[in-house]
Amino acid sequence: MNVLLVEDENYTAQMLQDVIESDKDFIVVKTLDSIVDTVACLAKYSQNIDLIFLDIHLSDGHSFEIFRHIDISIPIIFCTAYDEYALQAIKNNGIDYIMKPFEDQEILASLQKFKQLASRFKKKLNFEIPGEISKVSAYQGSFLAQQKDKTIVVFAENIAMFAIEQDVVYLYTFDRKRYPVFKNMEYIESISDPRIFFRINRQMLINRNAVITIQPYFNRKVILELKVNPEENAIVSRLKVSLFKEWLERK
Incomplete structure (x- = not known):
């Protein structure tokens, strides 16, 4: 948070x-x-x-x-x-x-x-109203982002990563465009499909399809080569390295 x-x-x-x-x-x-x-x-x-x-x-x-x-x-x-x-x-x-x-x-x-x-x-916000369908997909298929004075729709499969930069959350698309998203990272993580997106550190949420290579980094961390170029290096926190590699190998 x-x-x-x-x-x-x-x-x-x-x-x-x-x-x-x-x-x-x-x-x-x-x-x-x-x-x-x-x-x-x-x-x-x-x-x-x-x-x-x-x-x-x-x-x-x-x-x-x-x-x-x-x-x-x-x-x-x-x-x-x-x-x-x-x-x-x-x-x-x-x-x-x-x-x-x-x-x-x-x-x-x-x-x-x-x-x-x-x-x-x-819990109060998530209280189930009787008669409504109880199971709905919690994962969001698209996100609203800002492009100058316009709001655009970006589909989740086109998003390579989310990153916090200068206190603002940005989404990067696979065609190397960057847009601000006015939501906090915790909320974005909660509505993103965990089979596709992984929170590698506090600043970054990565699409598995954006990862090209994994390279050793100091203090038992790893650094990722991605299909996009964020402002900061994509470094997987030491405690998340094993989980991250296991996640990449899952279908």
Whole structure:
């Protein structure tokens, strides 16, 4: 899940990122330190963000100012040295309120709380309506992408890979075109056929038909040669190498 971290103390921001990313389900996709930058980021990329860690005192004012400029529906964990803003935090999507200096376990407990809330909400959304067909294909056959001022339809079989680049998810087609997709990677992975697509790392979801060669890389990882050329090398995480090779050999 993608996390936006808003914190104006560099040391604290790095500590928070390290703790957050120690839970393999989370990745900090952006770290910001001001109201202005946060509003601009959320206006553009809010669909790609699952959770916000938000300090209350930022370099250019109180972070509650953000809510005056943009509507936010993303859950927020407030992390601050001040205890007088708890009620205001709850009124602004706050699911937890952590006091500085924090302990690692407090951050991990908040992440767990978020996962439990997200899981319960997802179950409610997936509640089966009596009389409806219970089994439908969960895998999406096409995706909507942006091409300048137009929205185009790209069929799944024509997609070589999805990649997070500069905080935006792009899809690459086999004819070497690239389009932004305004969904987060976790959602795209959940609706993509696992027989065709594999999440090789946090940034990339690969179509098996896009793989040309597999080559050794340092620290027991492997690097892929693909039929397309993303901005970053396609490196399979060390813990996924065996699963990836087994997946490639399946029909």
